[in-house]
């Protein structure tokens with residue numbers, strides 16, 4: 001079976017088609033139609049396959065009949081004949097050349113036709129031998145930029161994206177290494193600050209009275225494998241583990257514009273610049289400047305940048321794509337959740353199944369975090385590999401929970417279970433004890449390779465179970481290891497919304513499941529969410545932090561997140577599921 005085509009994959013293919021058509025010298029009109037379609041698919045916020053199924057894909061702006069049919073073919077068959085035909089006419093390696101600076105489609109066409117260059121290696125050879133400079137339009141400066149771009153690319157290939165949590169550990173070590181610099185202020189920008197689930201590089205923004213010392217310290221940090229570039233106020237390094245780090249020393253008086261600029265996203269910054277221009281100013285990483293001349297306006301704090309444009313400060317997690325500025329102008333930014341808003345953790349494992357800490361230890365950890373309740377949700381019997389609990393052991397665990405609750409009152413311990421959703425959708429809830437369980441999580445660890453239809457049916461059945469309160473890590477993905485399951489998420493979310501079944505944002509940084517874009521979709525459907533640490537040892541309760549980021553990136557209001565509720569409200573909600581079916 002061919003690989004599933006999701007929104008991102010479809011957008012990539014449409015972009016490649018646009019590139020290939022442009023290299024072939026097709027009309028701008030046709031090329032742009034594909035580019036627009038790719039952009040629109042990326043900003044859909046809906047699962048493409050369900051839009052193909054109900055035909056609503058044809059109603060999307062910029063997607064006409066011809067492209068709509070191609071998308072339908074691509075999504076239903078997993079392949080597209082038109083794309084395959086184009087790929088035979090235009091060598092794939094030419095598309096890679098497009099990524100080199102100064103090499104737009106027209107120039108790629110020129111080197112292909114006139115120099116028979118089809119790969120980056122051949123382009124490098126042509127540049128070094130002087131053949132490239134003989135082509136009209138390729139001056140010495142341009143050739144130099146192309147060569148530099150090829151070098152840059154070789155470096156980029158040595159690096160890769162790492163999970164946010166690994167980037168976070170690295171960033172903390174770097175920050176520690178720079179401590180003590182005079183007048184130090186430090187912040188990490190880019191996708192790290194926007195809390196994307198993976199990070200490709202780390203942008204350290206630093207202000208200090210001694211820029212040279214900052215550069216010196218940065219380049220000689222123990223985790224630096226190689227210094228790539230070293231200037232008086234900036235540096236680039238390759239860290240061990242092969243992600244790139246950039247340091248920029250910023251003047252204190254320009255900190256606000258610089259931090260705003262280097263946080264991105266690209267689209268958000270375009271939107272900010274457009275708004276500035278409407279008010280008669282250009283905005284750069286350095287300052288605002290009146291378009292008709294006059295002094296620069298400096299912003300020492302990021303808040304000032306937003307305030308100057310009549311906006312409230314926008315949380316970095318909301319700065320993805322083109323939306324934040326529009327909504328901010330309308331006063332529609334979400335009331336996002338903070339870590340301090342979380343009153344409890346509904347997904348905790350212990351020694352009773354595959355955890356490494358006791359119930360009491362987990363309680364202590366929760367207390368330190370300022371939580372007022374936790375739900376002990378060890379695996380059910382069906383997940384034997386994880387030491388799932390049969391009825392007898394679950395009963396003994398309940399006795400221990402009662403005991404812990406008697407001994408201390410700072411953290412209320414709830415009785416729960418992470419019950420397996422079996423291949424036919426039955427949920428492995430221990431029948432005799434069901435009335436004594438406060439929280440039942442339904443989740444799926446087995447038979448994950450079923451078809452989209454089967455997975456969907458399985459989830460729908462579990463959601464309609466009167467005792468299943470939370471669906472945990474719905475896609476089952478593991479970052480960098482396992483793609484999530486395919487399912488009709490729209491239908492699943494609608495049913496979860498209707499029945500008040502809570503969807504988990506699993507905070508384990510290798511899961512982050514629901515992922516932000518699906519959490520956003522569920523949010524639009526009116527779903528409720530829980531943020532679960534899924535802690536298997538005491539230290540992992542800290543991971544709730546990463547779940548909070550996902551909820552923010554999905555624009556979820558905090559009152560939709562059950563961890564922020566009073567416990568009684570949550571328990572009532574769980575008990576009353578019957579009435580919502």
Ligand SMILES: [Zn+2]
Pocket residue numbers: 418443445472473
């Ligand atoms: Zn699980």
Ligand SMILES: [Zn+2]
Pocket residue numbers: 347349418534
């Ligand atoms: Zn779990």
